[in-house]
Amino acid sequence: MMNSALILGPGALGRLLAAYLDQQNRVALIGRQASSRPINLVTPEGEILSRPVPRITADQAPRQPALVHLATKAYAAQQALAELAEHIDPATPLVLWQNGFQVQEPLTRRWPGPVLCATTTEGAYTQGEDGVVHAGRGHTFVGHLDGGYPELADNVAKMLARASLSAEPCDDTRRRLWHKLAVNAAINPLVARYRIRNGQLRDRPFRPMVTAIIGDLNSVMEAEGITTPENGWEAMIWKVIETTANNRASMLQDVLANRPTERDAILGPLFEAARRHDIATPHLNALWDSTP
Numbered sequence: 001m002m003n004s005a006l007i008l009g010p011g012a013l014g015r016l017l018a019a020y021l022d023q024q025n026r027v028a029l030i031g032r033q034a035s036s037r038p039i040n041l042v043t044p045e046g047e048i049l050s051r052p053v054p055r056i057t058a059d060q061a062p063r064q065p066a067l068v069h070l071a072t073k074a075y076a077a078q079q080a081l082a083e084l085a086e087h088i089d090p091a092t093p094l095v096l097w098q099n100g101f102q103v104q105e106p107l108t109r110r111w112p113g114p115v116l117c118a119t120t121t122e123g124a125y126t127q128g129e130d131g132v133v134h135a136g137r138g139h140t141f142v143g144h145l146d147g148g149y150p151e152l153a154d155n156v157a158k159m160l161a162r163a164s165l166s167a168e169p170c171d172d173t174r175r176r177l178w179h180k181l182a183v184n185a186a187i188n189p190l191v192a193r194y195r196i197r198n199g200q201l202r203d204r205p206f207r208p209m210v211t212a213i214i215g216d217l218n219s220v221m222e223a224e225g226i227t228t229p230e231n232g233w234e235a236m237i238w239k240v241i242e243t244t245a246n247n248r249a250s251m252l253q254d255v256l257a258n259r260p261t262e263r264d265a266i267l268g269p270l271f272e273a274a275r276r277h278d279i280a281t282p283h284l285n286a287l288w289d290s291t292p
C-alpha cells in the first residue's frame with residue numbers, strides 16, 4: 001500500500017487538505033498535539049462531513065511518507081519543517097503552500113528532496129478545535145520553482161483533483177507566486193490597517209493608495225524580470241478586488257484575531273528585490289511601517 005502523505009500544520013489549509021485528501025489517500029495531519037477526534041469539514045454547499053484523519057505529532061511521523069504538504073504560515077514554516085525533518089527521510093518530496101515568497105526559495109535550495117510550490121485560491125477558515133469551513137472553491141497550480149519535477153507536479157495535481165480540489169501542474173510557478181504576491185501586497189496591508197473589506201479599496205480615500213502601491217509594484221516586478229500580466233498589473237489587481245469585494249483578507253482576519261500577520265513574507269521579498277535593483281518604493285515603505 002502507498003505510504004501516507006503528511007500534512008504539517010493543522011490550521012485552516014491543513015485541515016482542508018486533510019479532509020479532502022483523506023477520501024482518496026492515506027494521510028495524517030501533524031500538529032503540536034495528537035488527537036483522535038475527527039476533522040469536521042463544512043463544504044461550500046453547507047454539507048457537514050466528519051473525516052477520521054489520524055492526527056499525530058512530528059515524532060510519530062512515518063519515516064518514509066509519500067509526500068509532505070507544508071501548511072503552516074510562512075513565518076512558522078522553516079521551524080515546523082526542521083522539527084519534522086528529524087523524523088523523516090530527507091528525500092521526501094515537499095509541497096509548500098505558503099503565501100508570499102519568503103520560504104519558497106530557501107527551502108527549494110536547502111531541502112534534499114524535490115520541492116514543489118502550490119499557489120491556491122481555495123478559501124478556508126478554522127472552526128473550533130477540529131473544524132474547517134471551506135468558504136470558497138478555488139483552483140491550485142503546483143510546480144517547481146525552476147520548472148523541475150514535472151511528473152511529480154502532475155501527480156500532486158491529479159491527487160488534489162481526484163479529491164475534488166481543482167488543480168493543475170504548471171511550469172511557471174515563480175511567476176505565479178510573484179503575481180499572487182503583488183495582489184496580496186496591494187490589498188492585504190491596506191485592508192488590515194484600515195479594517196475594511198476588499199471592495200472598499202475601490203472608494204476614496206483608498207483608491208489612490210492602491211494606485212500608488214501598484215506603481216511601486218510595477219517598478220519592482222519589471223526590474224526583477226517578472227512577466228507583466230496580460231492586461232497589466234492595474235487590471236489584474238482591480239479585478240481581484242472586484243471579485244473578492246465582500247471578503248475579509250487573511251491579513252485583516254489575523255489582525256482582528258490578534259495573530260501575527262504574513263507581512264514579512266509578502267512585503268519582505270519586494271523590499272529585497274527593490275534593494276537589489278536600487279529602486280525607490282516610497283509607497284511600499286509606508287505600507288511596511290503601517291502594517292502590523
Ligand SMILES: NC(=O)c1ccc[n+]([C@@H]2O[C@H](COP(=O)([O-])OP(=O)(O)OC[C@H]3O[C@@H](n4cnc5c(N)ncnc54)[C@H](OP(=O)(O)O)[C@@H]3O)[C@@H](O)[C@H]2O)c1
Pocket residue numbers: 008009010011012013014030031032071072073074076079080081083097098099120121122123124125126250262
Ligand atoms: N486559509 C486559506 O484559505 C489559505 C488560502 C491560500 C493560502 N493560504 C496560505 O496557507 C498557509 C497556511 O494558512 P492557514 O490559514 O492554514 O494558517 P493557520 O490557520 O494559522 O494554520 C497554520 C497551522 O500551522 C500550525 N503550526 C505552526 N507551527 C507549527 C509547528 N512547528 N508544528 C506543527 N504545527 C505548526 C499552527 O499551529 P499553532 O496555531 O499552534 O501555531 C496552525 O495550526 C499561509 O501561508 C496562508 O497564507 C491559506
